[in-house]
Amino acid sequence: MKKFIKIAGVGLTILALVIAGVLTWVNLSSLPTYPVQAIDIQVPKDSLSIAKGRKIAETVCAYCHRSENGVLDGRMFTKPDSDFGEIWAGNLTHHANGLNRYSDGELAYLLRTGIKRDGKFLGPFMLFPTMSDKDLGSLIAYLRSDAPSLQASEAVHTTNYSLLAKALMKFGALKPMTYEGKAVEAPSNTNKVAYGRYLATSNYMCYECHSGSFETNDVLVPENSVRYFGGGSPVDDMDFNIITSPNLTPHPEHGIGQWTYEQFKMAVTSGIRPDGRALSTAMPRFALLDDAELDAIWAYLKTVPPLGPVTAKAEN
The missing domain is CATH 1.10.760 (Cytochrome Bc1 Complex; Chain D, domain 2)
Incomplete structure (x- = not known):
């Protein structure tokens, strides 16, 4: 028994030293580097x-x-x-x-x-x-x-x-995106829903905060994100107070299903809720968006599957 305890003690000591060594390496060694590339991009002047x-x-x-x-x-x-x-x-x-x-x-x-x-x-x-x-x-x-x-x-x-x-x-859990080198085009703004999806996921990145968690967001296929547009992600405001991102799906009770377009526009551009209260500063005021963009985003959000309440109180 004493021999077993001695062997176990030696094993635990070695394990502790290995863990300490790994933690020291993680903390003190340089972050990984990746190949750098200057890609061909047309930068307009107009x-x-x-x-x-x-x-x-x-x-x-x-x-x-x-x-x-x-x-x-x-x-x-x-x-x-x-x-x-x-x-x-x-x-x-x-x-x-x-x-x-x-x-x-x-x-x-x-x-x-x-x-x-x-x-x-x-x-x-x-x-x-x-x-x-x-x-x-x-x-x-x-x-x-x-x-x-x-x-x-x-x-x-x-x-x-x-x-x-x-x-x-x-350890590679956080790593760069792979550059495919393929041309990327936006959908035509005549297809209101497709254009609204593009704006909400590719340009203005609305889903990033308004889905379930930054850790489970899918940048390449946003619809695969947990609670896509259903809110629930903890978000810091300008003073580092944490709020829970609200549900933007068309759920009639827990989302924005009962909002009008004008109420949505006021919230997005001015930060004023339908009940007159101000939104948290965690939500930027998108005052520069024009009616065509806002209308397209609104049209797209109405097509997103409605989701129920988040696990914590959200500021809608």
Whole structure:
């Protein structure tokens, strides 16, 4: 018996040393790197395309990248004690610390895959693998423009990933998207439902917050996401208060099935609920969307299968 206890003790000690060694390796070794590519992307110069790019940037990118001074030079969007650590949005301004480091092709590759120009993975943020080539080019065109919010800022931010985030990256649970090199086109806006799906899943990424969990979202086939548009994901507001994302399916009681189009439009563009209350700041105000886009998204949401209540109270 004593011999068994001694052997077991030695085994447990070895196991503890192995675990400690793995944790030390995860915490202290460099994050994995991936091949970098500058892809062929047409970046337009006309004012209409730049305006389209501004709409995408101000609607999607600015929420995380706009600092208190109104410039897109980044802000902290997860606190140090979060599951993934202290994560900062990058500097998008015309500075050597910002997007001036990237060629158009490198920036397009980053937005498609999440791979930065140094080969490191940005993380599961700001990925647009299904945005059309045309809209991606328009977004880059705006980011190269002389907009006031893009004027050079020297801001430099350091992201400090948690041990969990580092482990997920190093063991391949979090990894870049694969670049297929295929042309990506948007559906015609004459097909209202298809166009609305494209806007809600590829450009404005509504489903990402309004499905069940960021961990179970499917970027390439959003419909495979758990509780697709049914809400339930914990989302930080601008002050890091956590709310549960609301249900946007046409469920008559737990979703937006009894809303009118005008009520939907008011909520999306102004952040005002049908009952007059303001939505949480976790929901950006999509004030730049035009009626055609809003109508298309509304038409699409009415086709999404209705889902019942989420497990926690949501702010609809």
